[in-house]
Amino acid sequence: MNWPDHVEAAREVDIETRRAEDAPAHRTTIWAVVENGEVYIRSWRGSTSRWYREVTANPEAVLHVEDEAVPVRAVAATDPDSVERASAGYRRKYADSTVMESMVRDEILDTTIRLEPE
Numbered sequence: 368m369n370w371p372d373h374v375e376a377a378r379e380v381d382i383e384t385r386r387a388e389d390a391p392a393h394r395t396t397i398w399a400v401v402e403n404g405e406v407y408i409r410s411w412r413g414s415t416s417r418w419y420r421e422v423t424a425n426p427e428a429v430l431h432v433e434d435e436a437v438p439v440r441a442v443a444a445t446d447p448d449s450v451e452r453a454s455a456g457y458r459r460k461y462a463d464s465t466v467m468e469s470m471v472r473d474e475i476l477d478t479t480i481r482l483e484p485e
Contacts, residue, residue: 368435370484375401375460381431382408384421393421394431398470399482400456406430407444407453410478411469419478430482437484444481453479 374380383394395418399408410419422428426441444453454471461467 368432368437370437371401371404371406373432373435374399374406374430377432382418382422383429383431383436384418384425385427386421386424388425388427390425392429393417398457398461399430400453400460402452402456405449405452406439406482407449407456408441408480408482409453409457409470410475413475413478416478419480422480427485428482439482439484442481442483444479445477449481450476450479 377399379396380399381394381396383392385392397408397418399406410416412419414420422441428439428441430437430439444450454476457467457470461470
């Protein structure tokens with residue numbers, strides 16, 4: 368896979384998370400953006416989202432992009448610069464979506480995560 372170009376090209380991706388290494392996998396469709404060569408995701412539901420709770424408890428995850436599965440590590444990206452880069456990515460990539468503004472709401476900015484391929 369051409370990381371992160373394929374992530375940027377995909378309208379939606381799936382993230383596969385587990386609350387612990389030996390727990391069953393859970394897969395959810397999400398939006399992912401690329402800014403400055405870094406992949407960012409954010410929870411539309413905030414910290415109550417199952418995938419967000421699982422990936423913060425166990426940062427090893429798998430990002431499914433088209434037909435490829437990419438092992439990733441989730442890293443909190445709540446510093447102001449990362450949050451702004453992610454928000455800029457959402458505004459740019461999903462500008463044509465009527466729900467884009469819901470991804471840049473103040474109350475969910477602290478769920479910004481950077482994904483690093485493993």
